[in-house]
Amino acid sequence: MSAARSLKTIRLYAISRIGWIKKQQAKLSAQERDTPREYLNRESHYLWGKRYLLKIIEREAPPFVDLQHSTILLYIRPEAGQEKKQLELDEWYRKLLKKAISELVSSWEKKIGVRVNEVGIRKMKTKWGTCNREAGRIWINLELAKKPEEWGY
Template identity: 40%
Template sequence: MIVNGIEINVKRKNIKNLYLRVTAPDGEVKVSAPEYVSDEEIINFIESKMDWILKKREEIANTDYVPKLKYVNGEKHYLWGEEYTLQLIENNVKNAFAKDKTIYLPVSKRSKIKSRQKTLEDFYRNELKKEIPQIYNKCIKKVGKSPNEVKIRKMKNWGNCRKNGVITLNLNLAKKPKICLEYVFIHELCHLIEFNHSKNFKKLMDKNCPNWAEIKKILNG
């Protein structure tokens, strides 16, 4: 169906109301309509929503679309700031591993996306566990404080520090350059001295990680 020069994908279903969606990445307009509704009613409905449709399509066009990961052969993933190609292998190998710019992911033939995602996340967790000891002593000597415990998990922030001395690092740091891991760890160690982002905290960061602002841009880039 064409309405105001826009192609509309209409599907009739056993539903009671009309529903409208504009989907990324191409701004396709989709309408779900009850089986008994006439074409004229559908057109009137679309025209009544035209301002919203145009606004939504413009938003999608101006947004860098990141495709949803499917964890399939050839998909691109990152390890320590470098791009790797994903290669699925039979799960007679226990753990995922990286070699020659390829991450080999052991999975069963009928594995689903969630299972593959967990296997890759376990790989990233192991990579972080191997790298943290490499920077641990170096960072605590700089800051003069040591945590009671270091944890790894998926979270919104790159890291956090609790008053009980527990530091948590984001699992996704394994995708960033190693200097980012060191920066985040120093950042959280400094919170053991200043539990805020005050001027004193920034002075601590300037002292212990002079180029922290540049690294932060890399981390969030």
């Protein structure tokens, strides 16, 4: 297939999906914008698009994050600052996202006949994810753990 014909096919497909694209753009525009987090009690945090209140529980033990009803419980040492609290929550999000993504990748590998060698999670400023086909590597934006699970189709 020539490049011009391929481009024409892509354009036709995009035009056929214009309604869906506009709907997704409207949903994105309507989303609340996050304010910088301070990692304080009763501060709002999101998981899979749902809002949870953060509860800080200070204790002399290794840090731990748990989810109970509409609350994210962050067990952390009393001397821990904002940076340490953020680090612990980020690791918790990373663990949850890694589990969700591995199930999704496994499903899609079978459907499209490809093999993924590695899936990584990291913070990205402008993308939801990237893919290196030659290496079989996928990088996913950590922020996806905070968004509705619709990204999984």
